[in-house]
Amino acid sequence: MRPGAVRAVLDAGARADCTEALFTFGERPEAEPGFAAELAAVGEPSILDYCRQLCLDAIDRGLLPHTNAGVLDEDELASLAGVNASMGLMLETTARVPAHAGSPGKDPEVRIATIEAAGRLRIPFTTGILLGIGETAADRLESLETIGALHRRYGHIQEVIVQGFAPQENTGMAGAPTIAPAEYCETVRLAREVLPAEIAVQVPPNLADAATLVRCGADDVGGVSPCSIDHINPDHPWPAVDQLRRAIAPGAELVERLCIHPRYVERGWYPAALAPLIRRLSERLREHQ
Numbered sequence: 001m002r003p004g005a006v007r008a009v010l011d012a013g014a015r016a017d018c019t020e021a022l023f024t025f026g027e028r029p030e031a032e033p034g035f036a037a038e039l040a041a042v043g044e045p046s047i048l049d050y051c052r053q054l055c056l057d058a059i060d061r062g063l064l065p066h067t068n069a070g071v072l073d074e075d076e077l078a079s080l081a082g083v084n085a086s087m088g089l090m091l092e093t094t095a096r097v098p099a100h101a102g103s104p105g106k107d108p109e110v111r112i113a114t115i116e117a118a119g120r121l122r123i124p125f126t127t128g129i130l131l132g133i134g135e136t137a138a139d140r141l142e143s144l145e146t147i148g149a150l151h152r153r154y155g156h157i158q159e160v161i162v163q164g165f166a167p168q169e170n171t172g173m174a175g176a177p178t179i180a181p182a183e184y185c186e187t188v189r190l191a192r193e194v195l196p197a198e199i200a201v202q203v204p205p206n207l208a209d210a211a212t213l214v215r216c217g218a219d220d221v222g223g224v225s226p227c228s229i230d231h232i233n234p235d236h237p238w239p240a241v242d243q244l245r246r247a248i249a250p251g252a253e254l255v256e257r258l259c260i261h262p263r264y265v266e267r268g269w270y271p272a273a274l275a276p277l278i279r280r281l282s283e284r285l286r287e288h289q
Contacts, residue, residue, distance in 0.1 A: 002041070002042060003042055003053075003054070006054050006057070010057055010058050010063060011061065012227035012228075013061070013225070013228070014061040014063060016227050018063060018226070018227070020063060020064050020065075020066055020223055020258070020259040021055075021058035021063040021066070022066050022068070022223065022259075023051050023054060023055065023065060023066070023067040024069070025069060025070070027104075027105035028070065029047050030046065035047075047069075048079060051067060051069060051080065052079065055080070055084060056083055059083065059273065059277060062277060062280075064086075064259050064274065064277065064278065065083055065085060066084060066086045066087065066088065067080055067084050068089060068090075070089065070105055071105040071110050071113075071114050072117075073114075073117065074117040074120065074121065077114070077117055077118055077121055078121055081121055083271065083274075084123070085258065085259050085270055085274055085278065086123065086124040086126065086264075087123050087125055088125060088126030088127060089111060089125075089126075090111075090127060090128045090129075090130060090161065090163075091108070091111050091129060091143055091147060092106065092128075092130040092133065093108065093129060093130065093133065093135040093140070093143050094108045094139060095108070095134070095142075095143075096108065097134035098134055099133040099134050115127055115150055115157075116150060116153075116154070118154075118156060119150060119151075119154025119155070119156045120154065122154075122269050123156060123269075124156060124158050124260050124264040124269055125156045125158060126157075126159050126160075126202075127147055127157060128159075128161025129144065129160070129162060130163055130164075131162065131163065131164045131165060131183075131184065131187055132164055132165035133165050140187055140190065141190065144160070144190065144194040144195060147160055148194055148195050148199075151195075151199060152196065157199050158199070158260075158261045158264065159199060159200035159201070159202045159220050159261075160199055160200070160202065161203070161204065162187055162188050162191050162201060163203070163204055164178055164179045164184055164207060164208060165178065166178070166207055166233050166235075166236065168233075184213065185212065185213065186216075188201060188203065188213050188216040188217050188218050189216050191217070192216075192218075192219075193217075200219055200220035201217060201218045202218065203221060203222075204222055205222070205224065205238075205239050205247070206224070206239060210244065210247055210248060211248055211249040212249070214248055214249040214252050221248075221254075223259070224238040224240075224244065226238075226240065226241075241254075255289060256289075257285070258281055258285065260278065265278055265282055
């Protein structure tokens with residue numbers, strides 16, 4: 001997306017009282033033929049420089065940036081940490097599965113290294129596991145235990161997404177079966193049992209039956225947008241907030257949060273540039289609740 005298109009979405013989000021701007025892109029896009037010309041067209045030397053500028057644009061509009069930029073080293077994470085309230089990277093699985101063949105950035109050790117580097121930098125972080133890509137039940141347990149161990153060491157994992165793989169047309173896994181509801185529920189229960197209690201177990205409400213999975217132990221439904229699509233899963237529209245509120249299981253209450261969880265706000269795990277905005281948005285949420 002060119003700067004004007006991004007800023008139009010940011011403006012729409014600000015008008016809609018959104019609090020987060022999610023920036024996400026593929027693994028090392030500069031390695032793709034023709035991408036250098038795209039960067040030159042926006043006057044930026046790298047995708048991270050471009051992302052950093054757009055994060056500043058988001059902050060100017062009262063939106064907290066959250067960037068998921070794929071595998072990054074510690075220096076790259078640090079360069080973005082100064083303009084992000086939180087960041088993320090899906091672990092997906094600790095297993096080596098055929099679905100990841102040909103994608104060096106999907107190597108579990110490489111992904112774990114990024115998550116660990118974020119911990120050393122005290123970046124509030126989101127990660128998760130992907131279900132239905134060839135992993136076994138034992139692999140899922142190992143993945144959750146690995147995430148739990150990283151959090152016990154660094155204390156930086158805010159939430160773990162438990163997400164079923166959503167096949168898309170014209171891809172190598174277009175015909176892959178999706179995970180059965182009972183198996184999905186059991187994995188959510190496992191995540192709640194294995195992970196430290198302070199980590200939220202998140203399910204994506206546009207890809208799954210959120211009400212059922214809340215009954216299985218999920219306590220977070222992530223972010224939804226009234227002004228942009230889910231670019232990772234474009235065939236699955238976001239539910240409106242009122243829809244989501246009605247769909248949540250009886251006895252559960254839908255409460256808005258920021259992309260940086262309250263305990264990290266209290267600890268001061270955010271850059272100085274974001275302090276006034278985080279304080280203002282945190283106060284606004286307290287008033288509404």
